[in-house]
Amino acid sequence: MDSFETTEGPAGELVIRTIAMPADTNPSGDIFGGWIMSQMDLGSGILASKTARSRVVTVAVDGMSFLQPVRVGDTIACYARVESIGRSSMKIPVEVWAQRYRGQERCLVTRAVFTYVAVDESGSPIPVRRAS
Template sequence: MTDELTIDDGKLTIRVVAMPSDTNPAGDIFGGWLMSQMDLAASTTAALTARGRCATVAIDGVVFHHPVAVGDEVSIYTRLLKVGRTSMTIDVQAWRRVRHTTEIQKVTQGCFVFVALDAEGRPRQVAV
């Protein structure tokens, strides 16, 4: 995979390997860990779009399709769906690559909403 590879028109934003410390008692990767990686990727897209500080204000429609295992390479793709006056809506997809294979599988997707913030933490106009 290269940094320019896109899946469902998204841009590769973060790639990380799932580690044993990220597991739940069943041995699968915590959904919360995966959502935090998705939030980090979405925040990168939001900050670049708004050219500054942003905060997550909503996460809609998160669907966990498949579990992630220790050692899987997790790639997070983001796609800017909408830019409002102060907010941005970003589609986020997480894909896993099974370690030592080329097999990839979409594991999670969701819609993240961010608001651009000024130096005092108040909403400001998105500077696109």
């Protein structure tokens, strides 16, 4: 099944919400893609850590797509859901929706699938402790 099915709204739970600020722009004045990626990583990392109830590390990011530009003043919201759990890994599709400055409508601007691995204090993989 495709990680991203066409929906009318965000898929998953709200994991982070913030405003794109002038400090987040690239030299052209557009919001820097790396800043958006970092918000996605922070938000999905919260969900991964909550799911595994342990320390987690990002091991892969697949299918990063920047669908629409983000501008200064936009409110961006990251939505994430746990799609699958392996032994130590978790696959988490993330969507970023933007609400334009002073606007009401929101649109899907970026998406990707993050994979996390549950690790112990020394950084070695450990099984995800599934909720009973």
